[in-house]
Amino acid sequence: MPHMPVETQVENKYLEFKQSSIHNYGAFAVKPIRKGARIIEYVGRPLTKKKAQAALQDGNAYVFTINKHFDIDGEVPWNPARFINHGCEVNAESDVEDDRVWIIATRNIKKGEEILYNYNYDLEDAFDNPCYCESKNCMGYMVGEDYWPKLRKQIAKRDKKSK
């Protein structure tokens, strides 16, 4: 058994955490999950907007926007949800309800499937966040679906320049 981070051992009825071919560790269904189910809560330490900005600048990739007043830092040992990978073809989404973040199944998920949701990053710094999800429709970068048309244009422009 390789040495696993302590987060991966937090008990969750739907998930196990193990090495993923996409990136680092991933979350995999240990039993079928119904569409609409709350798979896991994304938890963390509350941060003021100011502290969240500083954390982001330090390269903390686990800051999650909660509301106008605060964010959470998910880089804590009690948050295995931070290992769930981004994907371009997803089976889950993040949803903020009453200032809590849930990862929710967007379709029925089979036992053994890796859980993926779109991190919804905006276009800024898109090219710094490559995606390795290996889906047929992978955009190549971790960007929210709303931005995909713009991202396609940016990629076309960049590729033209490099010729």
Ligand SMILES: [Zn+2]
């Ligand atoms: Zn992708």
